[in-house]
Amino acid sequence: MRLLHELRNSEAYEIAEKALAGEELSRQEGYALIESDNLFLLGALADELRRRQVGDIVTFVVNRQINYTNACVSACDFCAFYRTPESGEAYTLSIEEILEKAAQAAREGATELHIVGSHNPELPFEYYEEMLREIRRHFPALHLKAFTATEIAFFSKNFGMSVREVLSRLKEAGLKSMPGGGAEILDEELRKKLCPGKASAKEWLSVMRTAHELGIKSNATMLFGHVESLRQRVDHMLKLRELQKTTHGFMSFIPLVYHPENTPLKRSMPELMRTSALDVLRTIAVARVLLGDSFRNIRAYWVMLGKKLAQVALHYGANDLDGTVVEERVAHAAGAKTAQLATREELISLIREAKRIPAQRSTDYEIIQRWG
Ligand code: V47
Numbered sequence: 077m078r079l080l081h082e083l084r085n086s087e088a089y090e091i092a093e094k095a096l097a098g099e100e101l102s103r104q105e106g107y108a109l110i111e112s113d114n115l116f117l118l119g120a121l122a123d124e125l126r127r128r129q130v131g132d133i134v135t136f137v138v139n140r141q142i143n144y145t146n147a148c149v150s151a152c153d154f155c156a157f158y159r160t161p162e163s164g165e166a167y168t169l170s171i172e173e174i175l176e177k178a179a180q181a182a183r184e185g186a187t188e189l190h191i192v193g194s195h196n197p198e199l200p201f202e203y204y205e206e207m208l209r210e211i212r213r214h215f216p217a218l219h220l221k222a223f224t225a226t227e228i229a230f231f232s233k234n235f236g237m238s239v240r241e242v243l244s245r246l247k248e249a250g251l252k253s254m255p256g257g258g259a260e261i262l263d264e265e266l267r268k269k270l271c272p273g274k275a276s277a278k279e280w281l282s283v284m285r286t287a288h289e290l291g292i293k294s295n296a297t298m299l300f301g302h303v304e305s306l307r308q309r310v311d312h313m314l315k316l317r318e319l320q321k322t323t324h325g326f327m328s329f330i331p332l333v334y335h336p337e338n339t340p341l342k343r344s345m346p347e348l349m350r351t352s353a354l355d356v357l358r359t360i361a362v363a364r365v366l367l368g369d370s371f372r373n374i375r376a377y378w379v380m381l382g383k384k385l386a387q388v389a390l391h392y393g394a395n396d397l398d399g400t401v402v403e404e405r406v407a408h409a410a411g412a413k414t415a416q417l418a419t420r421e422e423l424i425s426l427i428r429e430a431k432r433i434p435a436q437r438s439t440d441y442e443i444i445q446r447w448g
């Protein structure tokens with residue numbers, strides 16, 4: 077059959093054979109995969125590698141996000157969430173307000189708080205320590221996953237402390253792991269254009285290395301679908317793969333779909349649209365194949381993908397749907413139309429309908445409960 081003949085003679089087919097034989101793919105092979113238009117082959121390959129690596133269980137976490145402040149001096153072009161510290165729309169939650177949100181999460185059975193903010197020069201370091209200490213004192217069972225690597229780099233500069241000291245003090249106060257935000261695209265030139273006011277790619281990776289050395293595990297994200305090239309996505313993944321080989325500290329990889337509405341970038345490029353569903357699936361599949369054995373967990377973050385596309389992504393290499401979330405501000409400020417909350421039942425049913433086994437996990441991917 078012509079279809080199969082053409083497939084067998086394609087470069088993507090050869091690369092797929094290599095990946096299936098368990099070999100690590102090179103940068104050039106990564107480029108060829110992401111540039112190949114054979115989404116079926118890519119999806120089938122990613123799905124098979126996912127099955128071998130983690131089986132048919134698809135996980136989620138019962139969690140709550142808390143965005144403690146939006147006042148920010150970094151002014152990234154892709155961000156609709158931040159406000160300048162002088163703006164009348166800037167806010168900072170008090171420790172009491174944060175504790176109320178934590179109490180609600182605990183009542184609803186959450187096991188994790190995901191706490192991130194912006195780069196707010198007006199808060200003292202004690203605010204962060206007290207936030208963690210107080211939550212830990214009142215709700216010791218909640219895992220505190222907090223502060224992106226760019227926030228940590230900002231604290232280090234703002235308070236004149238080394239990254240190691242910042243992380244050690246936060247760990248002492250109750251920090252258990254770190255989310256993967258702020259990675260954007262780990263390319264120095266692109267960052268100079270999009271986010272010159274915050275940590276460089278080198279600094280982001282260095283904060284993560286230090287965190288992992290201190291026993292603080294983390295996730296890694298990639299913000300895609302704006303002005304980056306397909307090859308820059310591959311380069312980004314390879315930087316993560318390299319670091320992971322030495323630290324083994326990343327728990328999961330989370331591709332974040334760029335939402336353009338209300339962002340400075342969209343104002344300067346009105347033609348910028350949200351990327352297509354096919355581009356999302358291709359990127360998730362390439363992540364599963366290229367990150368190989370180094371990353372067990374590839375997340376389909378439903379808040380940014382939408383629940384239906386996140387479900388499809390479970391057949392393109394993803395094995396995790398993130399969590400119940402409850403309140404999300406970054407993507408919603410930039411035009412996300414998804415709900416802010418997913419119930420446990422909803423996540424279970426999305427996973428079941430994808431013919432996978434739903435399981436609730438802890439932040440560090442221990443299974444808490446599975447269904448069927
Ligand atoms: O750091 C900013 C990105 C991140 C936009 O590690 C945008 O468990 C889309 O990192 N459109 C925050 N994305 C989200 C994040 C995250 C989410 C869920 C789980 C985890 C985890 C991490 O969102 C930011 C930035 O990279 N972002 N602006 C935008 N307009």
